[in-house]
Amino acid sequence: MSELEIAWGCTFVIALACYPLKVYRWRMLFGIVVYVNVALLGAVLFLSEREAIRYAWVKKPVVYIGTIMDVPHHKPKTMQAVVQVECMKVDSAQCWQAVDRKIVLYWMPDSIQGVLSCGDRLVFRSRISRPVSDVELSGFDYGLYLERQGIAGTAVAFAGDWQKLKSHTSLSFRQRALLYREQIVRIFQSWGLEGEVLAVVSALTVGDKSELTQELKDSYTAAGTSHILALSGMHIVLLAFIVSWILYPLRYVRGGKWLLSILVVIFLWSFAFLSGLSPSVIRAVVMYTLCVVAAVFTESRFAGVSSVSLAAFLMLLYQPMYLFDVSFQLSFVAVLSLLVIYPLVERLLHSRWWVLNYLWQSLAISFAAQLGTLPFILCYFGTFPTYFLLANLVVTPLSVVILALTLICLVCGAISWLVKGLSLSVQVLNGIMEWVQGLSGSQITSVYFSPLQAWLLALCIVAALLYVSRRSARKLIAVLCCLDVLMVTFLVDRLASTEDYLYFSRSGIYTKREHNVVQLFAKNGICQIKTLRVALANDARWKDKEVTERLPLDYIYICKGFKGDMEDLTALFQLRKVVFDNALNESYKKRLRDECESLGIACVDMTEKGSYAVLIK
Template identity: 35%
Template sequence: MNTFYLHKYPSIRLIIPWIAGVFCGDRFFGCSPQLFWGILVFCFFFGLSIALYFLERYALRWCFGIIAFALCFTGGWMGITWQLQQTTDYAFPKKETVYRVLITDVPQAKEHTYLCQVLLKEHCDSIDSYPIERKSILYLQRDSASSRLKGGDELLVFTRISPPVNNKNFDEFDYARYLTRRGISGTGYVPSGKWMLLSSDSSPISLSLPPDGTVNRSSGMSILNLRNIANSCRGKVISLYRELGFDGDELAVLSALTIGDKTDLSESVRESYSIAGASHILALSGLHIGLLCALLLFILKPLAERGKTGRCVCAVLLFLLLWAFAFLTGLSPSVVRSVTMFSLLTVAGMFGRQSFSLNTLAATAWIMLLCNPVWLFDVGFQLSFVAVISILLLQPLVFRLFTMKTKIGKYVWGILSVSIAAQVGTAPLIMFYFSRFSTHFLLTNLVVIPLVTIILYVAVLMLFLTPVSWLQIWVAEGARKLLEVLNLFVRWVEQLPYSSIDGIWLYPLEVFGIYVVLSLLFYYFKVRRCRNLIICLCSILLLSVCHVMIYWIDRPQSSLVFYNVRGCPAVHCIESDGRSWINYADTLSDKKLLKRVATNYWNHRHLLLPEEITADCQTGAFSRRQQIISYYGCRVCMVTDNRWRNKSAVSALYTIDYLYLCKGYDGHLEELTKLFAPGCILLDASLSEHRRNLLEEECRQSGLRFISLSEEGSVCFLL
């Protein structure tokens, strides 16, 4: 198959400019709307002029390709721009307001709150109500009343909702853009007593609203949307699993494997599967849909053998069952991609058409991005398509490296060759997004894939045996044992030496370069020309030079870093050799949150694991005493309590470069300036908004330079 002749794959020629348009539309959204309209007008008149002048000249038929390219590029740009505008074009009131909301998903329990995805129906004031129809995320304070909420409940809430924002920390995950791409227009916090249940499937619960909000009660019960029906079905399946004795990690893994519910997966289980290279097992994708499709084809085989009518009925049933399963799992991008692919493959196969090809895959991607352009930025979407492309292109080459004569040998080498092909294709993306590479992925997949296949088929049998409870219990016991074996094997692989390489940092440009090199290598192995090999080697050399240059530019430098992490005041002292010390205010700081926020920055700057400091100490150029940190002659005073209050001195005792004010100090700035001569005041994110405003005003009156981390984000001072 000459896969490198692009003109044989029209869907690929369409999807490439469409992806480029979606990417550019997202990248420049909100920055320069004139640029979009300029490109749109240019593409229109350029395409129109070429079409009118050269349309009947066959020698210039390539002009039609330019027009099609421009239209696809513009279509992708318009699609993503329109979708993002639907999310960001609403201005929320600046103060607390009464909103009528509909919970659209199952509330997720957090440490102190319940995260509820809601549809804002309208906001109300003393005069009238005004429709909104925007999606939002509300954090309801945990109590006995909020614990009983579920999808489909309609509430009145009294809160302030604001557009998603980032904390502006270095290399932090862009959470605001992530929510915007998911269609979330705003977020808000709702304390206890500031919401009221209007309607529910169960008996209404009367709770008090604040006296500011007097509104009428909604009539009738809320009508559950399709998502709530799917959530209800998933809840019933999980309840059945619990009744059959599944619990803990076995229940969490079984729910993830069969219905795509990963809410009960603990961090330890996620980490074990990630290190072992088996994370793809926990995310419903082509493997799971393929196994389900094979089972359905086996069941429907007698029907398919009854002529053309039987094949048509079989195709329709298969199509409906696959999409019913996709609906049950929440229509995630990877499931939609897989179900779309297998729907096309099975229908085409039943009518004797060629089915599985790059062209079909590209058509599937184009249909998905046409329906929802933001799926392009979903990690599961990217990994799913890249894995399938790699299997299609690389697996035949890898499989032909060794010739197996026995059936068992061919089966084992088939699994390994598929795993190698998928891993080669997805490795750059995995390292880019997760900064990790699993070294034992071959061993893991050799055991895990057959085991998961058995578990899935046993789980389906277990569900079908629901009317026969005594037999279902025996099958459930077998499924439980298989899940225990699966988890034990994954944890065993996790404990093997050098099971993963962590702390990897790749730039987007490097990822693009790696895929270019892989494409050139694939092309060389297809044509075996010396010229192509030279091009490959030059590309690898160029990529290596770029990596070395970027590594040198981002080398560690002696510096002080302050992070915008609420509840975790810290001073990060960085050495030029990669060593560093993080000075926490006390042992109760939220260290996990800081590590989650700053890990990407540490990987980016190629830092070793920082040493945690919570008490006085001295080592080399670094010392800490009474929360006064000295590093290469630079002094930082962390003020986290009232130890410096009610003390006086004739003149300033210390010259402080940075006075770091955190939650816990209740005095005025004037008391501190009598003891210290600060060069700059740093206001930590742990301070309340009211307290921060007071300190900012004191700084202005005293003429002191100040930086608010809540507004500026992370700051770095080179020494």
């Protein structure tokens, strides 16, 4: 038993001992102990889940047997899917060893083996490993991201190294949901939808984002409406509104309020199934279900906050890794912002004209959600859409139209004029987002907040809300203190000296200053960065070449595609250090390293790291 588990058990016993106490002054002790106990429980569950995901993979290609867990996706040269690895067989072993881990598998299509689909079992030979991290360069740890999704590693199986097995596992509930989602997308295609229209309809209605282009994603991101392309609470609320409006006559029936709530919840869970049971949809439907239950049993104004808190607790109890999921954080913070901030903003203006009231309420909703998630957005993405209020005025009504037309066409059939109206609505939505993106200053970029600064900004927002709700000099002082501390952190960052770094990563050479990353290119493969001269070796350009005088090189980065050996390079250059990319063949890399050792040349192997950094002086 670990120390954390012992601490959790102790706090649990203390909480049980404090609960029967009737003395008023002990109420705070009981609350503190319960909070500490829940926090320790979360830590225990998190460490347990992390150990259940991580696996010490064999550092060479071996044979594995696995099952495809989702619908395979097309990549430029490969197919990709999540595979549940059941067992493996090392060359020296005589029996299969159990593995029971999930990986992301990329495989080359093979006309002999046919096409793999969800639920198929296959045997493949490959080297599975946890993706190396280049977080220092890109700021994104892909390996850690996969781990938080329950993925233990990645692998590539080339044509001829995998074979489809005849046995087919019974489909799980989620796999059946994914197949139904694919059938719905094919129905959209049968309506004649294609290109960006098909991509937006598929993403907005069933959460299939595979057809979205990067340009389309960028336009929605710059407009501050990227949430519309990922199924979330907004879609659930809009669908609930549409269904409630259709079934509104039930309110006039005895017990109609209960019946209407039950039917809406059943519809939303059915929608969650048809959308592939993605975590974001499950999260939103769970929150809505709890809010409906709370609304039926209580009229408390805190019912919404309590329901959201309970939904978060239950989901974290089921999967502690959700806590570190950015979409999980943004989703719950956005909902809490709507529950807390929106009423404060909405009551500031009331008019006798319903159009003006609608516009103000729409602006208040967008403002509340954006304000609540602002610390997270600046910390994770470092961007801010300046015209988000303008864009969201259009997004909400058009989303209602698109969802309603799609629902009607699915239920009543593809009526030609309805399909044309659906296509036109999506085209108008895409056009407006592109127009907003093209406006001057549509997006503020490179405004990165550190975690400390994000917390300080969140405290500023909370203090400001408290001051707005109940104005007092004490709350105003708290707001000013938080702002002062935040400004001091910016001043310290500004006064701190910034340094330039040279990075070797992903078969490329980069320079980085703070968050600005620039990739270097040169026709002859040699770059001069201040006092450093570096070369990229990824082809056969220097094989069997001769020169009269060797050129001094500080670094040479040898990547996949390089042809030759170290003698070819030393005949042309005076090498100070050699950097080997992690994508190089292991046996070839070992031979080159041995040559460097015999020639007395320093070398760096990036097998365990995704990048290698050098300070530029």
